[in-house]
Amino acid sequence: MSPGPAKGGNEESTTAPLPLLSEPVEGVPEVITRESELIECADAIASGFGPVALDAERASGYRYGQAAYLVQLRREGAGTWLIDPVFLPDMEPLDQAIGTGEWILHAATQDLTCLREVGLVPRQIFDTELGARLLGLPRVGLASVIEHYLGISLAKEHSAVDWSTRPLPEPWLRYAALDVEVLTEVRNLMGADLAAQDKSEWARQEFASLLDWRPVQRQDPWRRTSGLHKIRQPRVLATVRELWWERDRIARDRDTSPGRVIPDTVLVDIAQAAPAAPGDLPRGHRAIQRNQRAWLAAVERARDLSDDELPPATVKSDGPPPQRSWANRDPLAAERLTATRAALTFFADERTIPIENVCSPDPLRRVVWRPPTERSVEGFEAALAERGVRPWQQEIVAPLLVAAFEDHPDA
Template sequence: MVQPAVRDRGPAAARSWRHPAAAQARCPVTPADPTPPTDAGTEADAGTEPVVAEAPRLQLRDPLPPVVDTAAALDDTCARIMAGTGPIALDAERASGYRYSQRAYLIQVRREGSGTHLVDPIAFDSLVPLDTAFDGNEWILHAATQDLMCLAEVGLYPEHLFDTELAGRLLNLPRVGLAALVEHYLGLSLAKEFSAADWSTRPLPEPWLVYAALDVEVLVELRDLIDADLQQAGKRAWAAEEFESLLLFQGPPERKEPWRRTSGLHKARGRRALGIVREIWHARDAIAESRDTTPGRVLPDASILELATAPPKDLNALKSLRIMRNRGPRRFVETWFEAVERGLALDEAQLPTTNQRVDGPPPPRAWADKNPAAAERLGRCREVVTALAEEHDLPSENLISPQLVRNLAWEPPADVSPATVSQVLRQQGARQWQVDLVLDQLVEALAA
């Protein structure tokens, strides 16, 4: 069994600890010069921290595969995947900073005995043949919630999965990004320079394709090492529940008033200004969706706030504003003016409230004034969660959702008991292992 990493909780060690398996990395490393320096003093004499050598870069083991963008190539890919063995490593690249949709623009697949495949989902109506080729085998994903929806959009649905990021969180690792886990477990560095690239670009540049292929290059090895640590830590059953719940993931809950996500909304003073923000936001969103471009490229949030806080008197006044000098916003100048006019014409009853929290309790900082008893309950519940998280070596947010704790503290069951609190926890998405760990002490905190 792979031995767990030994962690010194001190601040210096927390920056550089590494799993013992890192010494077994596949990438060849040039041995260090065994001859000690003759002029340099000791680290203590020099008064400097020891220099940590940069980890060698992860490299592709096989030549970069061609992009799969024809029916014949897809059939060949499916056949090769079915001939492979073991779990299937998957990743997807989107163009979130450039496109309105969250669709996948490249899907990377790797399986032992099959190699890596780079599939262009835009070239196909669906990828159901690929889903059939997976044949119920375990998927390995990193940060699965980022990719599951765009994979489902093209017909790919997991039956079993292992999320390396979520597993890293359950192990309470200090960093759980893919590059950090690859370095910790395998002693290799993984560049992430193209993570925010426009993956809707065609053709995709070769360096981007290499980057994409590397994201699945060692996912299978990484999964096995993390799994061994989960078992040794006694957390494998917890992880299994977490992974099982991901199979039902349908995306984040839809916000009741998504326009309130406008950056800097606090600058819009009064309900009238908020009404104008809402009208412009919805106009912009419709344009962005129709053009499949990110809304901020149509009109920045800062420009929405500027129009809402100082509405132009007429169309010419709007055209003369600095924010309309750019071709993007100016192209839809009449749309913005019509939205401003609609906001100014709203009846008082139609104006939005100044309460920016419409999807749950107010911010905790306001509880002491609005509901002192709830504020006291929340304080007790947070103390319980913090202590339990430390006891079980978990991040508190993975022990139990902070929002769920706030909901319970703000409005607990009329009859606080293990049965009623357990019911609320389960109804709001807590897994059974989480309920088992927190239930008794949360009931005490709520009933105190």
């Protein structure tokens, strides 16, 4: 692995601050807002060479949904470009210009959906955050990865701002341009490290899996409401559900983050109060009064539901029971899982990789709880494959499962 920034001096000396990456080499580009400018950008990108570094800025916590409000890209020979998706929601000309070229993204799953929404679809991906995890770097944020490889500091003071603001302030645009300024250099150094650690094939399979990645659509998203664990009564749960959907409707109509309409904690307070009139609503939050008719209507809808229409306190899972109960319910399965995890931990420590990147906990638990009929390497590889485990992971985990089952055979 390439070394991080050198530390000079003796133990008593103070480490000098790292140089700050504060200005794009070619300056801050103008934001593209017209179709003719997009065509010019596409022509430049097409005439460039090498991979294309991309990033997108969203207005999470400010707007409804996860739409992109700025797209940044850079390619050798083409320079850095900033594009406004508000004015240019269809970037197909740029997608055609990139073609089968490799994308460099950091934490790709954060941006892939919003980039697809504007017509940008990758054919190859190199994810520097995922690569950093495979290499076992202690910190995998973009600033930390840049610091590790280039010995420079990247300012992140504008990462949580409202990117739907127009016009975008110049310091924000500088920050956005810097996010793609050195990604290609980092990618090349990281690629060399992956090869040196014999992890290139691991990375290739992980990056390829991102091409088909889609966010999980939750069946009952309201169940993620903070504080819901305190509620067990079905009628109150139904009230939370109705209030959650009402808040979502208000947020969508206003194009604002649901949490800015009313926080989860206040939503739960309303449900527990079960108000029948404005005077029964909890006090102390302006959003309650602002939308009191909507909240009361939601509570009324929950009150009118029949018992058969009330949600259960918990949703039955199709997976194995919680691991804490395995020792009582199936001691043999518990021993096999413990043995496999111990072997995985040893492997992960030896190869400097987080254990969850070798195999996620969920597919491992499922295979141990309901093992295949054929308990050979091939049998376990097939069972792991059915649960989305990549081939490189199967090759590591399947033999460990065989050994655990042989050491803890059926009675």
